[in-house]
Structures are given as C-alpha cells and as structure tokens.
Amino acid sequence: MLLALVAAPAVSAADAEEGHDGKLDPKEIIFEHLGDGYGWEVPFNHHVRMPLPCIVIGKDGLHIFSSSRIADGKTYVDGKAEFKIAGHDSKYKGKIVEIVDGHEEKPIDISITKNVCAIFITVLIVIAMMFAVARFHRRNGFHAPRKGLGAIESLIVFIYDSVVKETLGDNAKKFAPYLLTVFFFIFTMNLMGLMVVFPGGANLTGNIAVTLVLSIITFLVTNLFATKHYWKEIFWPDVPLWLKFPLPIMPAIEIFGMFTKPAALTVRLFANMMGGHMIVIVLTLLIFIFAAVNPVAGGATTVVSVLFSIFMLLIDVLVSFIQAYVFTMLSTIFISLAQAKEEHHEKKVEAREEKENKAEAAQLAATQK
Numbered sequence: 001m002l003l004a005l006v007a008a009p010a011v012s013a014a015d016a017e018e019g020h021d022g023k024l025d026p027k028e029i030i031f032e033h034l035g036d037g038y039g040w041e042v043p044f045n046h047h048v049r050m051p052l053p054c055i056v057i058g059k060d061g062l063h064i065f066s067s068s069r070i071a072d073g074k075t076y077v078d079g080k081a082e083f084k085i086a087g088h089d090s091k092y093k094g095k096i097v098e099i100v101d102g103h104e105e106k107p108i109d110i111s112i113t114k115n116v117c118a119i120f121i122t123v124l125i126v127i128a129m130m131f132a133v134a135r136f137h138r139r140n141g142f143h144a145p146r147k148g149l150g151a152i153e154s155l156i157v158f159i160y161d162s163v164v165k166e167t168l169g170d171n172a173k174k175f176a177p178y179l180l181t182v183f184f185f186i187f188t189m190n191l192m193g194l195m196v197v198f199p200g201g202a203n204l205t206g207n208i209a210v211t212l213v214l215s216i217i218t219f220l221v222t223n224l225f226a227t228k229h230y231w232k233e234i235f236w237p238d239v240p241l242w243l244k245f246p247l248p249i250m251p252a253i254e255i256f257g258m259f260t261k262p263a264a265l266t267v268r269l270f271a272n273m274m275g276g277h278m279i280v281i282v283l284t285l286l287i288f289i290f291a292a293v294n295p296v297a298g299g300a301t302t303v304v305s306v307l308f309s310i311f312m313l314l315i316d317v318l319v320s321f322i323q324a325y326v327f328t329m330l331s332t333i334f335i336s337l338a339q340a341k342e343e344h345h346e347k348k349v350e351a352r353e354e355k356e357n358k359a360e361a362a363q364l365a366a367t368q369k
Helices: 002-021 026-034 067-073 114-140 147-194 208-224 228-235 249-293 295-338 343-368
Strands: 039-042 045-051 053-058 061-066 076-078 081-085 096-100 103-105
Touching (some): 026 249, 039 114, 053 067, 053 081, 053 096, 061 081, 147 208, 249 295
Antiparallel strands (some): 039 045, 081 096
C-alpha cells in the first residue's frame, strides 16, 4: 500500500503526459504537481478530476461555473462570454482566459482552486482539533486527555512553554493565540501535502504565495504591537551620530532589516517544503526514465527509487514539524525584539520606586516612634 501511495502521483502524471506526444516530460510533471489547479486529481487516474467552482469577472460581469466545463481543452460559453484554460503555448498557461474577438484576455480570477480549497480544509481541521481539546477540558477539568487529543495537547504545551513563554515572558499570553495558530496551521498543511489521496495532495507550503501571506501577518503583528523603544531604535538607533546624521546610514539598514525578516521566513519555509516534494517526485520519475531506456535498468531503478522515496517521505514528516517549529520560533523572536523596552528608563523607574518605598518605610518608622 505504501509503495502504491509513493508512486501514485508520478504514475498518473506520467500517463497524462505520455498522452500528448508519447514522450515523458519530467519538467511538466514536476511543475504540474507542485503548482495549483482548477480540479483535484484522483489517484491512479490523472484524467479524472474532482471539479471545483470557477469564479471569474469578465468583460460583462461575474461568471460562476464548474471547472469540469473547461477541462481537457474545452471552451465554456456563458451568454456572450467564452472561457477556457490557456494552453502550453500561451502566456497565461494553465490559467482561465476569456476569448475576446479571437484573443485571450485574463479576467479577474477568484476561483476556488485546489490550493484555496486545501486551505479551507486545513483551517477546518485546525479549528476542529482546538475545539476538541477545549471541549475535553470543559467536561473533564484538568485531567490529561489521551490518544489523539493527548498528542495535540502535548504539542500545545511544548510550543507554549519552550518557545512562546520562554521568549516573550510576560507577553506570552498576548501573542500565544496567534503563534500557536501559526504552528498548527503550518504543521497541518505540511502533513496534508504529503498525502496522495483527497483531502491531501495540495502543495500549500511549497507555494510561495501562501508562505508570503503568513510572513506578512507576522510582519504586521510584529510592527503594529511594537513598543516606542523599538521604533526609536529603528529611526534613531544608539550609535555614533555620524552613522545616522546627516546620512541616515543605520536607520536605512534597520528599515531594510524590517523587511528582510519576513522575506527570510517566506523563502525558508517555501524552499524547504518544495524541495522535499520535488525530491520524491524526481526519485519516482527515475523509474519511468530508466524504463524507457532499458527495461532491466528500469526494474532495478524501481526498487532503489521506491526505497529512497519512502525514506524521503519519512524524513519529510520530520521536516514538516521542524519547519512549523522554526517558523513559529522565528516569529516569536521577531515579536519579542519588537517588545523591547528601554533599560535605562526601567532602571530609573525602579530606582525611584525603591527610594519612595524607603521614604515611606522611614516615615512609618518615625510615626511609630
């Protein structure tokens, strides 16, 4: 069963690609599985897809129709509008286009694609897990849950205690809901991407648009809740005057650093997850490439490729957790840096409070005497 699940994506894709010109095109197969689509592939039969709703705004307004109407090169006519999926030779390759006077034009596309649908499913799964844990504790108090709920709660406690609370301290409760949500959302997306059958199979974290949005949210949380001292260090850092006036060298570097942090989060998660998926697909495709050269070589390659694919899938399970953990940890660190307070001011406040306490104590002692 495991061997079948490993080989399923490449087998179905290989069949589909050979149907065009009789030749295997590894590049097309890889990018097709790593990309988005207007339907959800059925394992072992790449020609059959579960249709998804297409929502486009064309020249004459809004159009909603099933993706099955434009599958396999078909053109869908809705009133006076004509829509289809652009072919390989089009600059809009793989996207819905509207045929206007014989020319392809790109409409406003807000369709529920495979990745969008997978995000909705992931959100529902995360919500269901969190509500299940909360419901258990409402019924059973502080008793520890077992089995699946116990594993989920262990992850919650681990991330909160070792990452959020350890880094943010008193601000942990303020930012814990967001950071825990980010961890479970990324971890669930990563695991769903390793599955072949529905509802898995969508390469969400291997899509740079998804990781970019997550990084932008972290960027907004970091800067919208930042302290005055954080902004002071950005625009007027504690460095020699000639480094910030008249040429704002250090402020420019600090502002640039604000944007490199979310960029690093985006690329780190995207590259690691996309690389893992690509390695598994390439290892599986080696079977068909060597089989086309020599059947004996293909048979020997099958054993090696499948074993390495299984090994990489097991590694990807670990990487799925690590990448979710790293994204959450770096987000926590960035938020904690934005919560920094001026040490000198705090020391002055503490010294003043200490003096006031001593004065009150002395006054109380004198009164008692």
